[in-house]
Amino acid sequence: MPIPVRTMIFLIIMSGLPALAIAQSSTLTGASRSMNPAISVNGLIRGQASRDNPTADLNGFKLDGMEVQFTSVVDPFWKANFNIGMHPAHSHDGEDDAHAEGMVVHVEEGYIDGQSLPGGLGLRIGKFALPFGKHAPLHMHQFPFADAPVAIASFLGDHILSDTGAMGTVTVPVPWYADIRLYGVSGEAKPFDVHNKNLAGGGRLTNLWDVSEDATVELSGSYLHGPDARHPGESMKVDMYGADLTWKWVSSARTLGPALHLTVEALLPDYEEGEGDPWGWYALAQYRFHRNWWAGGGVGQADAGLDHHEEAPGHEDHDHGLEGDLREYKVNITFAPSEFSALRAEMVYYQDKVTMEDDLRFIVQANFTIGSHPAHLY
Amino acid sequence: MLNIAALLVLIMTVTMSGQALAKVKVVATLADLGWIAEQVGAEDVEVEFLCQGHRDPHFLPAKPSLTRKLKKADLLVYNGLELEIGWLPLLLDAARNPRIRPGQQGELNCSMALGPGEILEVPVGEVDRSQGDIHPLGNPHYLLDPRKGIAVGHLMAERLARIDPEAGDRYRNRAENLAREIEARIEDWEARVDSLAVKKVIVYHQQWEYLVDWLGLDVLGVIENRPGISPAPRHVEGLVELGRQQGPVLVIAATWDHVEAANRVAEKTGSVLAVLPASTLAMEEATGYLAMFEVICGKLEVAAGEGP
Numbered sequence: 001m002p003i004p005v006r007t008m009i010f011l012i013i014m015s016g017l018p019a020l021a022i023a024q025s026s027t028l029t030g031a032s033r034s035m036n037p038a039i040s041v042n043g044l045i046r047g048q049a050s051r052d053n054p055t056a057d058l059n060g061f062k063l064d065g066m067e068v069q070f071t072s073v074v075d076p077f078w079k080a081n082f083n084i085g086m087h088p089a090h091s092h093d094g095e096d097d098a099h100a101e102g103m104v105v106h107v108e109e110g111y112i113d114g115q116s117l118p119g120g121l122g123l124r125i126g127k128f129a130l131p132f133g134k135h136a137p138l139h140m141h142q143f144p145f146a147d148a149p150v151a152i153a154s155f156l157g158d159h160i161l162s163d164t165g166a167m168g169t170v171t172v173p174v175p176w177y178a179d180i181r182l183y184g185v186s187g188e189a190k191p192f193d194v195h196n197k198n199l200a201g202g203g204r205l206t207n208l209w210d211v212s213e214d215a216t217v218e219l220s221g222s223y224l225h226g227p228d229a230r231h232p233g234e235s236m237k238v239d240m241y242g243a244d245l246t247w248k249w250v251s252s253a254r255t256l257g258p259a260l261h262l263t264v265e266a267l268l269p270d271y272e273e274g275e276g277d278p279w280g281w282y283a284l285a286q287y288r289f290h291r292n293w294w295a296g297g298g299v300g301q302a303d304a305g306l307d308h309h310e311e312a313p314g315h316e317d318h319d320h321g322l323e324g325d326l327r328e329y330k331v332n333i334t335f336a337p338s339e340f341s342a343l344r345a346e347m348v349y350y351q352d353k354v355t356m357e358d359d360l361r362f363i364v365q366a367n368f369t370i371g372s373h374p375a376h377l378y
Numbered sequence: 379m380l381n382i383a384a385l386l387v388l389i390m391t392v393t394m395s396g397q398a399l400a401k402v403k404v405v406a407t408l409a410d411l412g413w414i415a416e417q418v419g420a421e422d423v424e425v426e427f428l429c430q431g432h433r434d435p436h437f438l439p440a441k442p443s444l445t446r447k448l449k450k451a452d453l454l455v456y457n458g459l460e461l462e463i464g465w466l467p468l469l470l471d472a473a474r475n476p477r478i479r480p481g482q483q484g485e486l487n488c489s490m491a492l493g494p495g496e497i498l499e500v501p502v503g504e505v506d507r508s509q510g511d512i513h514p515l516g517n518p519h520y521l522l523d524p525r526k527g528i529a530v531g532h533l534m535a536e537r538l539a540r541i542d543p544e545a546g547d548r549y550r551n552r553a554e555n556l557a558r559e560i561e562a563r564i565e566d567w568e569a570r571v572d573s574l575a576v577k578k579v580i581v582y583h584q585q586w587e588y589l590v591d592w593l594g595l596d597v598l599g600v601i602e603n604r605p606g607i608s609p610a611p612r613h614v615e616g617l618v619e620l621g622r623q624q625g626p627v628l629v630i631a632a633t634w635d636h637v638e639a640a641n642r643v644a645e646k647t648g649s650v651l652a653v654l655p656a657s658t659l660a661m662e663e664a665t666g667y668l669a670m671f672e673v674i675c676g677k678l679e680v681a682a683g684e685g686p
Contacts, residue, residue: 073480079471116476120449177443210443213430248439255434255634291636292608338607340507375464378440 037072037080040371042141051360062088064365065140067108071374077116081374083109083139087159108139108160122169122181129162130189131181131204132222133242133265135282136161142376144261144286144296146346146363150326151280154302155240155269157190163200164188177208185226191238191269193227198235200226215249216378228271239270248378256291276305282328294334302326306354324354332363342367402542405451405478407462408435409658410521411488411530413667415455417556418534422545428469429462431659434634436511436606440465440472448473451484453541455534458489459497459518486537491529492520498587510604522656523588524564524671528557563668567675568593574682580621580647582631582640585656589674598624601643602635614643621647628681632656652681 044064053059065087074080085108111126129137135148136156148158165185172178180203187193187200202224209217222242227235244265251257266281282300289295303325332346344365351358402423406412412427419425426447429438435457448454448469456462470479477484489497497516505514520526535553539546571593579590582601590597599617602609621627621643629651631640637653644651654674655664664670 113471115474115479117474120474122474171445171449177441177446179442206442208442210441216441216443250439252430252433253634254636255437257634338507339511375440375468377468378442 035072037070038372038374040069040369040373042067042069042139042367042369042373044141045366046146047364049362051362052357053359058361063103064088064146067139067141069373071372073115074112077114078112079115080112081109082107085140085159087140109162120171122167124167124169124183125165127162127164128167128183129160130183130185130202130224131167131206132156132161132202132224132240133267134220134244134246134263135265141367141369144284145298145330145332145348146344146365147348149265149280149282149284149298149300150302150328150350151265151267151282151300154326155191155267155278155280161189163192165199165201176210177206179206180204181206187226191224191226191229191240193229193232193234193236195232196227196235198227200224202226202240214252215247218244218246218248220244228273230271231273234273237272241268241270242266254291256288259286259288261286278305279303292335292337294336296330296332296334298328298330300328324352327351327353340369340373402538403450403452404538405447405454407454407456407466408521409660410527410667410670411455411457413658414527414531414556415534418531418549418552419538420548420552422542422548423538429657431655431657431664432633432661434632435461435657436464438462438465440468442472444469445473448478449475451475451478453484453486453537454478455486455488455537457518457521458487459515459520460513461518483537483540486534488530488533489515489518489520491533492526493529496520496526498591499584508604510602511606513605517584517587519585519656520588521667522586523592524560524567524667525592526588527667528560531556560668563671567671570675571595571678574678574684576626576628576649576682578624578627580617580627580629580643580649582629582635582637585632586630586654598627601629601631601640609639614639618643618646621649625649628652628678630654633660650681650683652677654678 043066045061046064047061048058050058065085067086068084070082072080084105086103086105089102089104107127109126109128111124111128114121114123117123131137133152135152137160139160147153152158163185165183167181167183169179169181172180182201182203184199184201187196187198189200192200202222204220204222206220207218211217220243222244224240226238228238230236242265244263247262248260250259262285264281264283267279269278271278280300280302282298284296284298286294286296306324328348328350330346330348332344334342334344336342344363344367346363346365348361348363349358350361402419404415404419404423404425406415406425406427408429409427409431412425415423415425428444428447429435456466476482479485497520500516501512501514505512521530531553535549538549542549577594578596578598579586580598580601584600584602584605587597589595598620601614601617603613625647627647627649629640629644629647629649631637631651631653633653633655637651641651654677655661655670658664658667658670660670661673664673
């Protein structure tokens with residue numbers, strides 16, 4: 001129902017009065033800005049051409065995504081982080097493919113972190129990235145390739161896996177670095193049935209060893225459980241198991257010197273009701289061969305584990321048209337002239353072993369950051 | 379009854395002696411600060427540091443294992459002026475140690491030791507990243523002036539005295555001794571560099587400003603003219619031309635810099651490249667903060683053709 005113009009003007013004036021009161025009791029230049037949060041914006045712009053698929057969605061230029069982030073200390077007890085994402089509408093955003101137009105805006109993360117809990121415990125409350133594996137918690141601008149691996153996109157979603165609830169973290173007192181994170185969430189993320197009132201939950205055990213001053217090895221396991229999105233309203237459950245192994249080497253001899261990252265991750269979904277033995281995996285390598293240049297390569301698979309020509313329920317709406325056993329092979333090269341911008345050229349070959357359909361895609365992507373963006377986790 | 383009283387006395391004695399023996403756990407972000415903390419704290423402290431001396435402190439990978447050091451720290455000493463901004467906030471959050479959170483007694487920004495006007499290259503006017511990855515609060519590499527090291531030593535002593543009041547005088551005395559030791563060496567270092575025939579330098583990165591300011595050297599130009607950004611060939615050619623016109627010059631780079639670019643400038647200007655330790659432990663011979671300046675002076679002498 002449209003709001004009358006006079007009512008609108010009245011509301012605008014009234015909403016400004018509290019700010020006026022604050023300004024009058026503040027500094028000569030207005031309300032103090034010294035407590036403003038750090039604000040940053042990431043932008044991703046993509047150009048893409050598909051050899052085998054003529055649809056407009058896979059050909060041409062588009063704004064791939066934008067993220068606005070606010071970070072600040074709240075008070076002596078909490079620190080807050082908000083991340084608002086905008087990306088092109090997909091079918092899983094609640095629209096049919098044919099009607100998915102424009103951009104979808106959603107809160108990717110919005111949480112507070114406890115700062116002074118006893119025993120070094122960590123507590124996060126709000127909407128946050130679920131710590132499942134290495135790739136699912138990443139924001140799009142952190143992706144090592146233009147798209148998420150098919151295993152992640154198929155089973156956990158092609159954007160950040162985030163949900164609303166609470167998470168506790170405790171460091172394990174062992175000779176290497178280890179922590180355990182346990183969470184309970186409402187079940188809004190892609191694997192979960194958003195209409196089911198049952199909570200979802202999970203955890204992750206992270207182990208990391210310094211094998212030298214320059215290299216680390218991480219071996220971690222993840223688990224999540226919740227109402228299965230493939231059977232809305234039927235109270236079916238899904239359990240997801242994951243394991244990942246990462247080797248990172250960053251030469252200390254030179255500023256932005258050679259670096260090599262290797263990651264292997266496997267996912268094993270276990271649906272309460274469903275046929276087949278679905279699973280997925282990927283392996284990625286990234287090598288910095290010059291201070292501004294990275295080269296990458298990756299392979300992966302998302303297998304519904306069904307007999308041939310039997311469609312996997314719930315997989316009909318993902319981005320790559322996965323029906324049974326999708327393989328991916330990708331290479332890219334990235335030029336990053338500073339910490340705040342990068343240009344990437346990528347070639348990806350997809351092949352579905354069930355339908356024997358394949359596709360070769362060429363992608364160029366620009367990634368930029370403005371403002372005060374917090375550093376990324378190791 | 380007597381047994382209970384004896385037990386209580388025993389417990390109190392053990393507890394109090396344990397407190398007296400407990401050392402203050404200091405974590406320094408940089409090897410320089412770790413070395414100064416060891417001199418000021420001596421047997422009253424346990425010191426660890428996060429960034430190894432041979433690594434560029436702008437780009438330390440924030441490994442979770444480093445949070446294990448921060449988790450048990452009573453005092454965090456860091457350079458400040460946003461030198462560690464790319465990794466220290468992450469590690470602090472992950473460590474979840476309330477003793478060293480910003481504003482607490484266990485958090486010490488060592489740039490607070492610098493007096494008014496002592497911070498060099500504080501940007502004036504509009505600042506944006508077209509100027510590279512600049513430090514909006516000013517050049518953070520003040521520890522390359524040993525006089526600033528003296529001030530940091532006194533600052534650390536005062537903070538340690540607040541955390542551990544019983545040893546307060548010991549901290550202050552050690553800081554005084556350290557100051558006298560550095561001052562005695564400063565005269566020698568200044569005299570050695572003052573006698574060099576070559577006083578003009580081209581530096582790779584803007585991290586030697588405090589050193590050249592102290593030693594009275596003259597910076598002709600910076601190879602990496604926009605911090606953190608690879609220099610454009612046209613800029614380098616201009617610098618080479620300037621070096622040829624104004625020569626002789628010394629070309630200075632840190633061990634972690636892209637020495638090949640600095641070497642090309644040195645070759646084209648007919649000068650010598652001096653690769654210097656920009657931190658304690660950046661080179662094998664730079665075993666401490668004082669040893670680092672000894673190595674710097676020695677390498678400048680060699681580059682100027684006046685060393686052994």
